[in-house]
Amino acid sequence: MTTDSMPKLWKLARLDYDPVRQRPVLLYPEGAVLLNDTGAAILELCNGNRTVGEIATILGERYHADVSADVAEYLQLMADRELVHAG
């Protein structure tokens, strides 16, 4: 995963919201990951047409902070688990 990668959610994974735990959740075959709001915000932007750098810029403006290192680290983690593809 580099700043130029265009990450995309694994085609079998979908974002949902769990009203019981009041948390966003990523659901996929035989698995579920409870997300925090930041994680969900990053994954929502992973449509395969935005670079990691662009995602970091969008979220940086939203949170008024430089989040580029956090975004790259999180996406690498999700890519290692094959839940996101680098594209």
Next chain:
Amino acid sequence: MLADRPTTLLAELTHRCPLHCPYCSNPLDLLRAEAELTTADWKRVFSEARALGVLQLGLSGGEPLLRKDLEELAEHARGAGLYSTLVTSGLGLTRARAERLKEAGLEHIQISLQDSDPVVAERIAGVKSVKHKQAAAALVTELGFAFTVNVVLHRANLDRIESIIDLAAELGADRIELANTQYYGWGLQNRAALQPTREQVERSREIAERAVQRYRGRMQITYVLPDYYEPYPKACYGGWGKLYLVIAPNGAVLPCHGATQITTLTFDNVRDHSLEWIWRESSAFQAFRGDSWMKDPCKSCPRKAVDFGGCRCQAFALSGDATNADPVCTLTPLRRIIDEALLEPGLAEPEYRYRNVAGERAGAGA
């Protein structure tokens, strides 16, 4: 100890099955159709499960397609917000049913394969099944379900692990789960016929590891090691009564699909209690939740936070006491039970005791 919220429910809709695999994870004492929960029972239970925190639902069996209300149950599960997986042999998955399941919102289908060699596959299944499975796989990919192939590995198919993986890819699988046989119930009855050699295990592990890399990005490969060859036991679903529950066809709620063989436990039923009460309060779920039930070597072992003492069902089946350490663990003297089992000569020409309802004819060649 307070209960966490469960994430996963395995609903064994029926024990009826056209296959007779000798390693079946169902209990030896199979339930008949008249003992099964009604459609209304299952729908209520799925709603209760979601409210309790369950996210993943396995629609399993036996063969769940033998339930004529499967589509209705899948639709209800989706409406309740569950991610559902159909765990099937593939037999009975007609185009009409597959299309109705798609409309109902079912997301994921798992089809079992017995082997890449069709003759051996049908010898294991005890029934003509290979062509049905191929047709079912084609429907699953055509209709756009998420598709997993699952394979139980043992002495008679382990040497073909590479061609089994390749076959799953040819069938269009998104994932393959390769799990070595676990010796409970039917599997324990057939251990001498199923148990692989150490050489087979080592070789297959290397092949699986290479295949994981080869198929990366195309097909996910999950390879579950045979615990008899490991130094420490497997951690079952994060520990007893932590994340996982199973409902048997008659409504009995189990902490694990193998739990009925622990004859010292009694299981509460969704016909008598809410699922939430059973999860939090029933004696079977309380029995091994947390670590207060442990004795040494588990009690004072730092690994108790890693593997929770291993499998309670295996501890009971092999040592007669479910509070013992799992005999797989090399830190318990009970390990000799496993080591002795590994020294047992395997059968050159395996004869299986086929899975069958008590009193019915053996399935081979049926």
